[in-house]
Amino acid sequence: xxxxxxxxxxxxxxxxxxxxxxxxxxxxxxxxxxxxxxxxxxxxxxxxxxxxxxxxxxxxxxxxxxxxxxxxxxxxxxx
Numbered sequence: 834x835x836x837x838x839x840x841x842x843x844x845x846x847x848x849x850x851x852x853x854x855x856x857x858x859x860x861x862x863x864x865x866x867x868x869x870x871x872x873x874x875x876x877x878x879x880x881x882x883x884x885x886x887x888x889x890x891x892x893x894x895x896x897x898x899x900x901x902x903x904x905x906x907x908x909x910x911x912x
Contacts, residue, residue, distance in 0.1 A: 834885075834911065836860060839904045842884055843877070850876035860901030887911060 840858070848854050851873040858867070864874065881903075882888055887910045889897075897903050 834907075836901075836904050839907055840900070842881060843900060843903070846877040846880035846884075847873070849880065850874075858900060860899065860904060862900045863898055864900060864903070865898070881907065885911060 840860075844855060844858065847867070847869065851869055853867070853869070855862075855867060869877070878889060878894065885907060887907070889906060889910065893906050897906055
């Protein structure tokens with residue numbers, strides 16, 4: 834899966850979790866800057882885990898700050 838596909842999955846998961854739509858996010862976007870509360874962030878992570886059939890370990894979650902960090906983690910776990 835490439836980063837544009839991850840980005841689409843991320844946008845869909847964010848919209849489903851929060852009702853917010855983000856057209857101008859990029860890998861450099863800081864997730865905390867999106868204005869999502871912690872519950873919405875966990876819902877987004879859970880949706881991505883389910884969709885990609887992976888589990889992101891809690892210790893990895895602590896190091897994810899940007900959307901690009903998330904994509905790199907997804908890439909690592911999908912291999």
